[in-house]
Amino acid sequence: MLSARSPQSIIGRLWWITVLVASGTLPAPIPAGEMPKAIREKFNDAHDRQALDSLDFILALGLTADQARAILRQHQAACRLHTQGYLEQAELQPLEIEAYTAFLEESRRNQGFSPEVEHHTAQIHHRAIRARDELAEGLNALAVGVWDVLTLSQRQIAADYKPNRKAVFERFAGPQERRKADRLARRRAIRNPGRHKTCDPQLEKARKKLESINQAAHPRPDVIARHLLTPAAAESLHQLAGVEAPLVVREAVDCRRLGTRDYPLSRCREDQSTLHKLRAEINNWNLANGMHFSRDQIGPLVELAERAEDLKTAQRRAKPRDRLPRKVLLEKLVELELAAESVLRPGQLEVLRAYLPCLIPPKNLKDPVRVGQASDGTRLANWLERARRKPQWRVERLIERMIEREIAHFGPMGDAALEQRRLALHDTVRRAAEMNDVEFALNKDELAQAIQPENRKEQLIADIEALRRERRQPGRTYRFLLNSDFAAVLSRAGSTRRSRVGWRLAAPLRSRY
Amino acid sequence: MGHIDRRDFLAVVGRYGLGGCAACVLGEFGASVGLAGTGSSRRWAREVDFYQRLPDKTIECGVCPRHCVLDDGETGFCRSRINVGGRHYARGYNQPCILRVDPVEKVPLSHFLPGVKTMTVAVGGCNLRCLYCQNWQHSQTAPDELKTFELTPEQAIESARRKGVRVIAFNYTEPVAFLEYAKDLARAARKAEMRVVAATGGYVEPEPLLDFARYLDAITIGLKGYTEDFYETVCGVRLEGVLKSIQTIKRETDCWLELVNLIVPTYNDNPATIRKMCGWIRRNLGVTVPLHFSRFVPMYRLTNLPRTPITTLESACDIARRVGLKYVYTSNIAPHDGNNTYCPKCKTSLIQRLGFKILDNRMPDGQCPKCHLRIPGVWK
Numbered sequence: 001m002l003s004a005r006s007p008q009s010i011i012g013r014l015w016w017i018t019v020l021v022a023s024g025t026l027p028a029p030i031p032a033g034e035m036p037k038a039i040r041e042k043f044n045d046a047h048d049r050q051a052l053d054s055l056d057f058i059l060a061l062g063l064t065a066d067q068a069r070a071i072l073r074q075h076q077a078a079c080r081l082h083t084q085g086y087l088e089q090a091e092l093q094p095l096e097i098e099a100y101t102a103f104l105e106e107s108r109r110n111q112g113f114s115p116e117v118e119h120h121t122a123q124i125h126h127r128a129i130r131a132r133d134e135l136a137e138g139l140n141a142l143a144v145g146v147w148d149v150l151t152l153s154q155r156q157i158a159a160d161y162k163p164n165r166k167a168v169f170e171r172f173a174g175p176q177e178r179r180k181a182d183r184l185a186r187r188r189a190i191r192n193p194g195r196h197k198t199c200d201p202q203l204e205k206a207r208k209k210l211e212s213i214n215q216a217a218h219p220r221p222d223v224i225a226r227h228l229l230t231p232a233a234a235e236s237l238h239q240l241a242g243v244e245a246p247l248v249v250r251e252a253v254d255c256r257r258l259g260t261r262d263y264p265l266s267r268c269r270e271d272q273s274t275l276h277k278l279r280a281e282i283n284n285w286n287l288a289n290g291m292h293f294s295r296d297q298i299g300p301l302v303e304l305a306e307r308a309e310d311l312k313t314a315q316r317r318a319k320p321r322d323r324l325p326r327k328v329l330l331e332k333l334v335e336l337e338l339a340a341e342s343v344l345r346p347g348q349l350e351v352l353r354a355y356l357p358c359l360i361p362p363k364n365l366k367d368p369v370r371v372g373q374a375s376d377g378t379r380l381a382n383w384l385e386r387a388r389r390k391p392q393w394r395v396e397r398l399i400e401r402m403i404e405r406e407i408a409h410f411g412p413m414g415d416a417a418l419e420q421r422r423l424a425l426h427d428t429v430r431r432a433a434e435m436n437d438v439e440f441a442l443n444k445d446e447l448a449q450a451i452q453p454e455n456r457k458e459q460l461i462a463d464i465e466a467l468r469r470e471r472r473q474p475g476r477t478y479r480f481l482l483n484s485d486f487a488a489v490l491s492r493a494g495s496t497r498r499s500r501v502g503w504r505l506a507a508p509l510r511s512r513y
Numbered sequence: 514m515g516h517i518d519r520r521d522f523l524a525v526v527g528r529y530g531l532g533g534c535a536a537c538v539l540g541e542f543g544a545s546v547g548l549a550g551t552g553s554s555r556r557w558a559r560e561v562d563f564y565q566r567l568p569d570k571t572i573e574c575g576v577c578p579r580h581c582v583l584d585d586g587e588t589g590f591c592r593s594r595i596n597v598g599g600r601h602y603a604r605g606y607n608q609p610c611i612l613r614v615d616p617v618e619k620v621p622l623s624h625f626l627p628g629v630k631t632m633t634v635a636v637g638g639c640n641l642r643c644l645y646c647q648n649w650q651h652s653q654t655a656p657d658e659l660k661t662f663e664l665t666p667e668q669a670i671e672s673a674r675r676k677g678v679r680v681i682a683f684n685y686t687e688p689v690a691f692l693e694y695a696k697d698l699a700r701a702a703r704k705a706e707m708r709v710v711a712a713t714g715g716y717v718e719p720e721p722l723l724d725f726a727r728y729l730d731a732i733t734i735g736l737k738g739y740t741e742d743f744y745e746t747v748c749g750v751r752l753e754g755v756l757k758s759i760q761t762i763k764r765e766t767d768c769w770l771e772l773v774n775l776i777v778p779t780y781n782d783n784p785a786t787i788r789k790m791c792g793w794i795r796r797n798l799g800v801t802v803p804l805h806f807s808r809f810v811p812m813y814r815l816t817n818l819p820r821t822p823i824t825t826l827e828s829a830c831d832i833a834r835r836v837g838l839k840y841v842y843t844s845n846i847a848p849h850d851g852n853n854t855y856c857p858k859c860k861t862s863l864i865q866r867l868g869f870k871i872l873d874n875r876m877p878d879g880q881c882p883k884c885h886l887r888i889p890g891v892w893k
């Protein structure tokens with residue numbers, strides 16, 4: 001495993017750093033300063049980012065050899081989980097590709113989804129999510145044992161830790177690598193002008209909040225699980241502990257670097273990229289189908305998307321001195337976005353405002369009855385219908401379960417908010433129970449509306465959109481509609497809409513009577 | 514006897530005099546007529562208004578053109594009227610299975626008090642057998658076999674008043690099948706100065722229709738196709754009867770009329786037929802009657818068909834406009850430009866909708882703000 005010990009290879013470098021650290025000759029890492037973006041991105045692309053992070057983390061903690069030995073048991077268990085996770089991925093990804101391909105076929109036809117395909121897709125999708133969640137939960141459970149090994153100050157360092165690859169990079173990157181890193185960073189900034197990180201603090205804050213809500217929906221490995229309980233930390237950890245890595249760890253390391261014989265890493269990456277493309281196209285079809293563009297809208301929208309794409313390509317290809325200043329580029333994109341919005345009808349704008357990309361089309365795009373309603377309260381109304389007939393102790397349980405689901409969905413709540421939510425649910429169930437059936441039938445939508453959980457996500461999206469408007473930055477219309485992928489889907493939708501689809505005639509059925 | 518299904522059971526029960534429950538009704542029903550009693554005695558509390566007594570306790574129903582001839586104990590084709598001892602009774606009277614608050618756009622009605630909330634009432638049963646029925650769970654079941662509410666017309670009005678709703682709507686199932694309850698409720702609503710609207714397949718005899726329409730403010734009739742073949746194959750009734758109802762409403766009542774045509778791929782999407790249908794509408798009803806082309810969604814017995822392609826709906830709208838119809842809409846599809854109302858003269862956007870939701874109404878008084886054209890409909 002540790003065969004590549006030449007200082008030119010990255011593994012060799014890691015090995016040397018580890019040896020030096022272990023022998024006490026390497027000084028503590030350079031304190032984190034303002035890391036130039038280009039350097040960070042260079043590391044994202046070119047090197048074993050996770051191994052660097054793990055090493056940096058171990059250095060930052062100042063982990064001792066005894067401590068390293070004490071956590072080897074958890075590390076081994078984690079390696080086993082990672083290998084299992086990879087094997088599961090090997091099984092699931094091809095299934096996902098198969099399911100999403102069938103789903104995409106139906107999306108392209110825009111005739112609704114057959115229940116089998118929709119059900120199968122949802123099933124596979126949820127299985128994949130569950131597998132990811134379970135891995136994270138397993139790792140977090142193991143991390144508890146590792147936290148116990150750390151001293152109080154180490155725990156503090158770990159809690160505040162942010163990857164500092166700068167220290168390692170600055171020491172080892174040559175001028176050629178630096179130039180490459182700069183080039184990469186520039187290209188990325190052009191490709192995604194709206195997502196530039198330095199835009200402004202207010203926007204950044206709202207975006208961070210939204211991100212944290214999105215992340216709260218699923219368990220994430222904590223800092224220990226991310227940086228220590230990973231095969232990427234195996235080399236450093238075992239070097240430090242002065243122990244030979246056991247088979248289970250070596251397998252996990254190999255699995256991480258090469259994959260398995262049946263499912264090599266190259267194929268895994270390929271499948272991941274296929275899945276990414278499938279999901280992106282399905283999202284685009286969901287939106288294109290749900291917006292019901294008329295014939296006279298498709299042409300102008302495709303043209304505007306192409307112009308936006310041309311603008312970005314020209315910017316990318318231009319010599320640095322010929323490039324438009326970022327502000328001017330954004331301004332031009334905003335103009336295109338406003339032009340696109342003028343093509344859309346108010347109903348379409350309303351749908352776009354609330355649109356969240358989703359594999360299975362969200363209800364409001366699928367069911368015209370629900371389109372445009374403030375929020376779909378059917379689920380809550382049905383919940384109330386059940387709850388109002390239950391005895392008090394069952395109501396308590398229903399409410400607790402409801403709150404758990406909401407936390408999983410919308411992110412954690414503070415104690416006060418939790419108590420308030422509990423009270424609101426209790427109060428509404430009580431009111432529903434006091435009504436007779438007729439009153440309840442006529443009032444259930446309003447009752448459901450009253451306990452609709454505050455959709456912080458939707459609110460944040462609206463806030464971000466408003467801020468972008470104010471700052472003349474392209475927003476959701478640009479993001480969802482003005483790109484070459486969506487234009488391709490739209491053109492295709494336009495061309496299939498011109499041809500009439502022939503369908504087999506339904507067998508005339510006799511009525512029952 | 515290995516297996517008996519619901520239908521066999523009902524047939525057997527029918528043959529032997531409706532079993533214990535009905536037998537007791539037969540004994541005492543004379544005294545219970547008109548009483549809101551409890552239990553079985555109130556089940557046949559409302560006699561049907563239009564039927565003929567024939568010899569041997571047989572009756573001929575006169576509500577719809579089917580004219581079911583029923584022996585004692587038999588239920589009509591609509592599943593909602595029954596011959597009890599030679600008299601015709603409504604099943605499911607005071608027993609709506611659906612009760613909810615909806616926007617009037619759901620009927621669909623686009624020229625009637627845009628955005629107003631209705632208390633929608635539906636009782637099970639239907640005298641049509643549309644293979645694509647979107648509410649078959651309710652419409653293709655006898656009214657008293659469903660989970661229902663107990664609600665007299667007076668109680669319904671009181672509930673609507675408490676809810677602050679000023680319009681009663683009959684939707685989801687077929688009001689012709691529960692005409693007795695619908696009429697009594699509509700009459701009570703009139704008395705309480707509420708408005709009443711209804712969606713119907715229109716397969717009803719003129720006399721009962723006019724009798725009901727006295728209390729109606731607006732009606733949407735489903736003109737489901739324009740060939741006898743389509744009506745017979747898909748809906749199990751005859752086109753002629755529906756056309757007659759539409760003409761009756763237009764010529765003999767003040768009720769606001771809109772039409773809805775649900776386009777089923779391969780069944781009634783032939784452009785030539787659609788053109789003929791629009792021509793009939795123009796000749797018989799004029800160019801201002803709103804026409805909704807509704808999108809088919811696979812349902813009930815036509816699950817082997819796709820949803821109506823949007824192009825088909827748009828072509829149908831084009832055809833209708835070329836024929837000269839001025840207010841053509843698409844429904845069951847949103848967001849779509851066909852949801853909106855435009856001034857036929859100056860093309861100004863008058864009402865922007867998203868499905869059933871009003872996004873923008875620029876003519877609360879029913880007049881185009883730009884060219885001042887009066888848009889027909891009920892706006893106040």
Ligand SMILES: [Zn+2]
Pocket residue numbers: 856857858859860861881882883884885886
């Ligand atoms: Zn006008």
